[in-house]
Amino acid sequence: MATIYDIAKKTGFSTTTVSKALNNYSDVSEKTKQKILQAVEEMGYLPNAHAQSLSTKKSWTIGVMFSEDNEVGMKHPFFSAIIESFRKQAEREGYDLIFASRNLRNRDISYLEHFSYRAVDGIVVICSDPKDPQVQEMINSTIPIVVIDMNNQNCSLVYSDNIEGGKLAVNYLHSLGHTKIAHIAGDASTDAGAERIKGYTKAMNDLKLPIPEGYLMNGGLFSINEGRVAMGKLLSLDDVPTAVFVAGDHMAIGAIEVIKENGLRVPEDISIIGYDDIEMAAYITPKLTTIKQDTDLIGYQAAKLLMEQITQKKKLVRSERIPVELIIRDSCSQKK
Amino acid sequence: MATIYDIAKKTGFSTTTVSKALNNYSDVSEKTKQKILQAVEEMGYLPNAHAQSLSTKKSWTIGVMFSEDNEVGMKHPFFSAIIESFRKQAEREGYDLIFASRNLRNRDISYLEHFSYRAVDGIVVICSDPKDPQVQEMINSTIPIVVIDMNNQNCSLVYSDNIEGGKLAVNYLHSLGHTKIAHIAGDASTDAGAERIKGYTKAMNDLKLPIPEGYLMNGGLFSINEGRVAMGKLLSLDDVPTAVFVAGDHMAIGAIEVIKENGLRVPEDISIIGYDDIEMAAYITPKLTTIKQDTDLIGYQAAKLLMEQITQKKKLVRSERIPVELIIRDSCSQKK
DNA sequence: TCTAATAACGAAAGCGCTTTCGATAGAGGA
DNA sequence: TCCTCTATCGAAAGCGCTTTCGTTATTAGA
Numbered sequence: 001m002a003t004i005y006d007i008a009k010k011t012g013f014s015t016t017t018v019s020k021a022l023n024n025y026s027d028v029s030e031k032t033k034q035k036i037l038q039a040v041e042e043m044g045y046l047p048n049a050h051a052q053s054l055s056t057k058k059s060w061t062i063g064v065m066f067s068e069d070n071e072v073g074m075k076h077p078f079f080s081a082i083i084e085s086f087r088k089q090a091e092r093e094g095y096d097l098i099f100a101s102r103n104l105r106n107r108d109i110s111y112l113e114h115f116s117y118r119a120v121d122g123i124v125v126i127c128s129d130p131k132d133p134q135v136q137e138m139i140n141s142t143i144p145i146v147v148i149d150m151n152n153q154n155c156s157l158v159y160s161d162n163i164e165g166g167k168l169a170v171n172y173l174h175s176l177g178h179t180k181i182a183h184i185a186g187d188a189s190t191d192a193g194a195e196r197i198k199g200y201t202k203a204m205n206d207l208k209l210p211i212p213e214g215y216l217m218n219g220g221l222f223s224i225n226e227g228r229v230a231m232g233k234l235l236s237l238d239d240v241p242t243a244v245f246v247a248g249d250h251m252a253i254g255a256i257e258v259i260k261e262n263g264l265r266v267p268e269d270i271s272i273i274g275y276d277d278i279e280m281a282a283y284i285t286p287k288l289t290t291i292k293q294d295t296d297l298i299g300y301q302a303a304k305l306l307m308e309q310i311t312q313k314k315k316l317v318r319s320e321r322i323p324v325e326l327i328i329r330d331s332c333s334q335k336k
Numbered sequence: 337m338a339t340i341y342d343i344a345k346k347t348g349f350s351t352t353t354v355s356k357a358l359n360n361y362s363d364v365s366e367k368t369k370q371k372i373l374q375a376v377e378e379m380g381y382l383p384n385a386h387a388q389s390l391s392t393k394k395s396w397t398i399g400v401m402f403s404e405d406n407e408v409g410m411k412h413p414f415f416s417a418i419i420e421s422f423r424k425q426a427e428r429e430g431y432d433l434i435f436a437s438r439n440l441r442n443r444d445i446s447y448l449e450h451f452s453y454r455a456v457d458g459i460v461v462i463c464s465d466p467k468d469p470q471v472q473e474m475i476n477s478t479i480p481i482v483v484i485d486m487n488n489q490n491c492s493l494v495y496s497d498n499i500e501g502g503k504l505a506v507n508y509l510h511s512l513g514h515t516k517i518a519h520i521a522g523d524a525s526t527d528a529g530a531e532r533i534k535g536y537t538k539a540m541n542d543l544k545l546p547i548p549e550g551y552l553m554n555g556g557l558f559s560i561n562e563g564r565v566a567m568g569k570l571l572s573l574d575d576v577p578t579a580v581f582v583a584g585d586h587m588a589i590g591a592i593e594v595i596k597e598n599g600l601r602v603p604e605d606i607s608i609i610g611y612d613d614i615e616m617a618a619y620i621t622p623k624l625t626t627i628k629q630d631t632d633l634i635g636y637q638a639a640k641l642l643m644e645q646i647t648q649k650k651k652l653v654r655s656e657r658i659p660v661e662l663i664i665r666d667s668c669s670q671k672k
Numbered sequence: 673t674c675t676a677a678t679a680a681c682g683a684a685a686g687c688g689c690t691t692t693c694g695a696t697a698g699a700g701g702a
Numbered sequence: 703t704c705c706t707c708t709a710t711c712g713a714a715a716g717c718g719c720t721t722t723c724g725t726t727a728t729t730a731g732a
Contacts, residue, residue, distance in 0.1 A: 001452065013711080015712090017711060019689065020690090026709095027709070027711075029711090047453060047688085050390045050455060050687090050689095052688080053386040054386045054390055054687090054718065055690045055716075055717050074416050074420050074423075075416050077413070080410055080411050083410065084409045092439065094439060094441050098434075101427045101432060106430065117384070119384060119385060119386060224619075283589050284619050285620065285621035339717090339719085341718075350683080351718090351719080356720090362679095363679070386717090386718080387719040387720090388720080390718080391720045
């Protein structure tokens with residue numbers, strides 16, 4: 001690979017001047033700049049990111065961390081959609097992504113240590129547990145950070161409007177005549193889970209609807225199987241709900257399966273509304289009515305917020321709420 | 337951040353000795369090594385990846401490129417599953433991933449240039465167009481490379497056994513009594529598409545089954561919508577097939593939709609078999625019978641193959657075929 | 673007792689780039 | 703003619719680390 005020294009030799013200027021020409025310093029004449037640029041072209045010169053980072057203390061990389069609790073990693077459609085959108089924007093601004101890891105040459109290190117090692121310029125953490133000490137460590141570090149869908153007072157935050165989403169779901173169900181509305185919740189340790197519960201209870205209270213024992217059912221970490229289990233419990237209740245607001249599409253899919261297996265129909269017997277609007281939602285039977293999260297906007301705003309901190313060279317504490325949207329399909333119907 | 341110099345000063349040794357201690361050189365006594373390691377611990381020292389890379393010419397990063405044709409990026413379940421598996425293995429061996437980009441500080445560069453800039457140790461390219469000059473450029477470079485699901489003679493290759501998969505599908509359909517078997521194909525410009533066509537035609541020929549005009553239908557780039565269009569054309573044929581082998585699950589989903597919309601049933605009127613076994617396949621109605629690709633193994637083997645080249649410091653040309661598997665669910669039935 | 677081998681360490685150069693600061697030459701002003 | 707500015711360039715140090723090679727002290731061998 002051609003280095004800055006090579007093109008210095010070729011053009012007869014010093015490496016200093018070459019570097020300045022490439023970085024648009026004002027104290028290099030237009031003529032020599034052109035000569036240098038031409039040599040760069042001819043020799044196919046490219047800067048070396050590592051040398052550049054070493055000397056400028058800026059790596060043009062961003063560390064990405066997301067929950068690995070459920071072992072899905074970036075296979076989860078919600079995560080991957082956000083990351084993809086984030087990546088697009090980051091790339092547009094010249095940044096590359098580095099995924100969190102805890103292995104440095106077979107030494108066990110923390111995520112923050114990994115990011116420090118790679119000298120990332122900023123960190124984004126997605127839907128992880130806010131109380132995780134690893135996450136805390138990052139938030140308390142000096143590296144600019146933005147977290148997604150995790151309530152936190154001490155750093156910048158982009159979050160989907162989960163409370164409003166919960167209300168939206170309940171109100172829609174109520175508008176169809178339902179009053180016995182249960183909620184299969186995401187675990188309250190996750191911010192998304194906790195907030196949707198808030199939205200659910202708030203809306204139920206506002207509508208003066210009772211929440212009988214067992215109607216607020218913890219569904220765990222959003223997997224299809226946990227949805228099955230939770231729905232099973234709801235079906236075994238004395239007073240089975242006529243509508244269920246499920247805190248995640250995967251869980252909703254599991255719930256629908258169980259309902260069918262029990263000889264009941266969706267939505268005729270039980271209406272189901274999900275949350276997320278993953279791709280699959282539009283293709284199962286019945287097509288799933290759900291609360292759509294704007295993953296594109298979430299990723300975009302997170303990137304923007306992080307870039308701003310990086311450019312200003314200081315941590316900002318700002319939060320950005322992203323609206324959600326009710327997507328009406330076929331899994332809910334009028335109460336009979 | 338503490339540097340090697342800081343811990344040299346603290347322990348009274350030279351930076352040379354510190355570096356050697358950290359890298360397990362034999363010419364540093366056990367006693368001083370322990371002292372140094374302790375100081376490292378106390379000061380929370382971490383090496384600087386950029387400095388290290390600069391001096392060793394090894395970055396412990398791997399460049400990842402995948403097709404952006406269909407604009408889905410890593411949102412595609414098949415891609416993201418492979419990448420996730422690849423990432424896990426790479427991480428285990430100490431590598432981080434860098435995604436391809438063509439933007440360097442707002443300058444338009446090639447993928448190879450981007451990877452050179454970041455000085456990646458190896459490249460993996462997934463299901464891209466083998467004839468893409470950008471891909472060619474990478475293959476012809478000196479950087480170790482492995483490609484996934486793209487036929488190529490000049491570099492290492494991990495591929496899913498698409499021909500066998502095609503045969504598997506056709507034979508299964510035939511075993512159910514079907515003889516009028518059509519194929520909604522992936523575009524022949526993609527390796528996966530072309531190979532599955534080969535498998536289809538080979539199996540049909542071996543079974544002495546005719547392939548009437550129109551039965552081999554190009555479905556394009558594997559999207560749901562393209563599947564709809566292709567199935568629509570099949571339905572308008574004079575002699576409508578009783579079974580269709582669809583080259584991708586997404587397309588199969590589109591196909592099923594269209595069949596239903598036309599008042600026909602799956603599998604009673606038309607049997608459908610897909611390809612990939614994406615998550616959704618198990619949850620649509622009817623549950624999709626399909627050919628499962630072993631994404632875990634593909635990602636794992638690709639990582640292994642790449643690491644080996646990196647360790648040996650030379651490009652290897654080896655190919656690894658990954659077997660596929662027939663997953664029987666509910667979308668195919670006995671010919672009546 | 674002297675020499676040769678070995679063990680343990682450090683000086684220094686180098687990886688490729690940026691940035692500070694000083695040097696030089698020519699332009700313009702008085 | 704002399705002085706001050708400005709424009710243009712380069713020397714050199716430094717970013718944090720690795721690696722070669724030389725030095726010194728110690729031990730073993732004869």
